[in-house]
Amino acid sequence: PSSEDYYYYEITILSNKNIDETIIAIGFATKNHSTDRLPGCDTHSVGFHSDEGRTFHNEGYTGSKYAEKWGEVNDIIGCGYCPNTGQVFFxxxxxxxxxAYTGLFHTTWYPTIGSNGVCSLKVNFGQEEFKYKEANDISIAGMISSYKVND
Structure with missing residues (x-):
């Protein structure tokens, strides 16, 4: 993405014992998103799913091929949203x-993670360095630390 402001977070897979059956999804959703469905499979949500590397937006089970399958231990998946352009990237x-998507203008998007099976994840909102280096410059945690140092 360009140098404009965007929101970004990452998940790290800590365990996923049944990788062939467990789908992990990362994305964004509005507050009306159903917690019974993976991100992207319900209205007002977008998600990137581990089982086939597909992205979903307001849809059920088709999705669009986006990247390779993921979900192995130590995989780090990130999700970003540019509010000025409505773009979502992973x-x-x-x-x-x-x-992955453009034109997604909602008043408030929330980071959303889901799984249909047992797994363990670590979520990073910027309290640690991101694996995606370009996002480290815009980390909210980094801005807070800078503010405290200069205060």
């Missing part, structure tokens, strides 16, 4: 995967 192990 990263995999520090690599930018391109814009």
């Amino acid at each position: 990263t995999m192990n520090g690599k930018y995967l391109g814009i």
Whole structure:
């Protein structure tokens, strides 16, 4: 994405014992998103799913091929949203995967993670360095630290 402001977070897979059956999804959703469905499979949500590397937006089960399958232990998947352009993008192990969707203008998007099975994840909102280096410059945690240092 360009140097404009965007929101970004990452998940790290800590365990995923049943990788062939467990789908992990990362994305964004509005407050009306159903917690019974994975991100992207319900209205007002967007998600990147581990099982086939597909992205979903307000849809059920088709999705669009976006990247390779993921979900191995130590995989780091990131999700970003540019409010000025309505663009959503994802990263995999520090690599930018391109814009997944455009024109997604909602008043408030919330980071959303889901799984249909047992797994363990670590979520990073900027309290640690991101694997996707370009996002470290815009980290909210970094801005707070800078503010405290200069205060």
